[in-house]
Amino acid sequence: MRSSWCGFNLCQDREKLKGKERRKEIEKVKEKKVKKSRRKARRRRRGMRRRRRRRRRRRRRRRRRRRRRRRRRRKRRRSRRKRRRRRKKEAEGKEEKGEEQVEGKEEKGEEQVEERRIMMTTKRRRKGRNRNNKRKTHHISVMLISDDHRRLNDSHISYNYVQG
Incomplete structure (x- = not known):
């Protein structure tokens, strides 16, 4: 207490x-x-x-x-x-x-493709560009001191270890 x-x-x-x-x-x-x-x-x-x-x-x-x-x-x-x-x-x-049904189907298909394209662009805009994504994709070669834990724990980056 x-x-x-x-x-x-x-x-x-x-x-x-x-x-x-x-x-x-x-x-x-x-x-x-x-x-x-x-x-x-x-x-x-x-x-x-x-x-x-x-x-x-x-x-x-x-x-x-x-x-x-x-x-x-x-x-x-x-x-x-x-x-x-x-x-x-x-x-x-x-x-x-009736007769013009086949032509209509083709147009509808094109419309759907167009809508999908529009949706994709709006999604991308909404997300915005993530600056950190760049860091995740690149493999960096770094001179590493063996007890530098902070860098070792960045699991998304692969380092080429160099004996220093």
Whole structure:
């Protein structure tokens, strides 16, 4: 049973209190212990402000990311739906025409190839270029001192060992 610096038995009371409540309890005990001089109070307020700002920023970032993801998903879904509808209409039109069905099939095949090409380019753009990939593909010959463990543990790089 270890008591922390603020005299609050964390180990004993951890089971009872979770997350926010536990933090509140600790804060209460800290406030009792600290003499309420203005300078310390000011410091504490400044810290709290910083924390709040950080939290707000994080929340904003998360919200933005979520919104972006949702928008992208919606766009993708809509475009897929449109494509499906278009294809259905085209297929119905071809069935009605009858004779021109064979020509239509060839066009459809070309469309699919085109769409695939577009998908591939967008995927690549989304991933972006990973600079580290270059490092993984090249084999580097390095003069190695036998006890240089840091380099030895880079398992993705193969070294040509040179007795130095």
